[in-house]
Amino acid sequence: MKKSAILASIVLAATPLVLGGCQQEAAKKEPVEAAPDAKPGLSVANARLVLPAVRGNPGAVYFEVTNNGAGEAVLVGVAVTGAQETMMHDVVDKGGVSEMSMLDKLPIARGETASFAPGGKHVMAMTLDPSLAAGGKTEITLTFAGGDKLSAEAAIEAPGGAN
Numbered sequence: 001m002k003k004s005a006i007l008a009s010i011v012l013a014a015t016p017l018v019l020g021g022c023q024q025e026a027a028k029k030e031p032v033e034a035a036p037d038a039k040p041g042l043s044v045a046n047a048r049l050v051l052p053a054v055r056g057n058p059g060a061v062y063f064e065v066t067n068n069g070a071g072e073a074v075l076v077g078v079a080v081t082g083a084q085e086t087m088m089h090d091v092v093d094k095g096g097v098s099e100m101s102m103l104d105k106l107p108i109a110r111g112e113t114a115s116f117a118p119g120g121k122h123v124m125a126m127t128l129d130p131s132l133a134a135g136g137k138t139e140i141t142l143t144f145a146g147g148d149k150l151s152a153e154a155a156i157e158a159p160g161g162a163n
């Protein structure tokens with residue numbers, strides 16, 4: 001019973017890929033406050049937004065995303081409530097020098113946890129709304145290939161602490 005339910009949800013998740021053009025329309029209708037278990041088996045923990053030291057600079061978002069679903073999940077974007085634009089970045093070592101590089105998508109194998117943490121993968125959050133204040137909370141929404149979304153509350157932290 002449980003297995004067939006999971007299979008059914010995979011079929012549903014894969015449908016937007018097939019339909020293509022319908023995907024955007026479907027995404028628009030989706031409520032912003034998706035349940036934390038919107039996609040079976042995927043979960044987010046320890047989400048936080050670290051504010052920039054200088055207003056106008058990007059903030060950084062960190063979290064851990066775990067895939068206990070039936071197959072691979074591919075993270076393709078992370079939106080932050082109060083940020084106009086976001087980018088996923090990785091930090092790569094180039095001959096002893098750390099450099100940021102764009103991360104277009106991140107495959108997460110079944111049973112694995114991907115960590116976005118200081119010094120490694122992170123989400124840059126640009127053009128932050130002034131209402132985002134340390135000690136407060138905002139929401140992040142992860143988008144996966146196929147259109148599944150997963151939202152989580154993120155604590156807002158003062159700059160300088162973790163970096």
Ligand SMILES: [Cu+2]
Pocket residue numbers: 089100122123124
């Ligand atoms: Cu970056």
